[in-house]
Each structure stands twice: as structure tokens, then as C-alpha cells.
Amino acid sequence: xxxxxxxxxxxxxxxxxxxxxxxxxxxxxxxxxxxxxxxxxxxxxxxxxxxxxxxxxxxxxxxxxxxxxxxxxxxxxxx
Numbered sequence: 393x394x395x396x397x398x399x400x401x402x403x404x405x406x407x408x409x410x411x412x413x414x415x416x417x418x419x420x421x422x423x424x425x426x427x428x429x430x431x432x433x434x435x436x437x438x439x440x441x442x443x444x445x446x447x448x449x450x451x452x453x454x455x456x457x458x459x460x461x462x463x464x465x466x467x468x469x470x471x
Contacts (some may be wrong), residue, residue: 398449412450415441422447 399419401408410419417439425435436444 398446412442412446417442419450
């Protein structure tokens, strides 16, 4: 069974900004809320068109994307 997308971009919706499917709520709003230290519950109260399931799926997709490819820190060169 294929996963259903929870985020999409459409040039006709907010100029192609990635939004939650079925809404005009940008994914960036969720990231900004969490980055500012607000709990997911606050985001869901302020954006009721986004479901908890959508928000959690978007966060899981972001996590999976970050962990899919190893990232190596480059040590500074002391020459």
C-alpha cells in the first residue's frame, strides 16, 4: 500500500509553497511553531484544517528524509 502524500506544492496555491494536502497551511508554519518551542497541540488549535495525523506524518517524512542519507561534518582544515 502506497503512502498518501500529506504535503504538496501547487503553483495555484500560495505560489507553490509546500502546504498540507487539502489546506492552504504551509508546512513552514508547523516548523516555525515547533522551532519556537510551541507544542504540536498549539499548532493544531491554531490551524484546525490540519489533522494530528497529517502533522505527525509530515514530521515523520521530514525525519526519514534527513536520516536517509548520511551527512558528514567536515573537519576544519588547520594548515
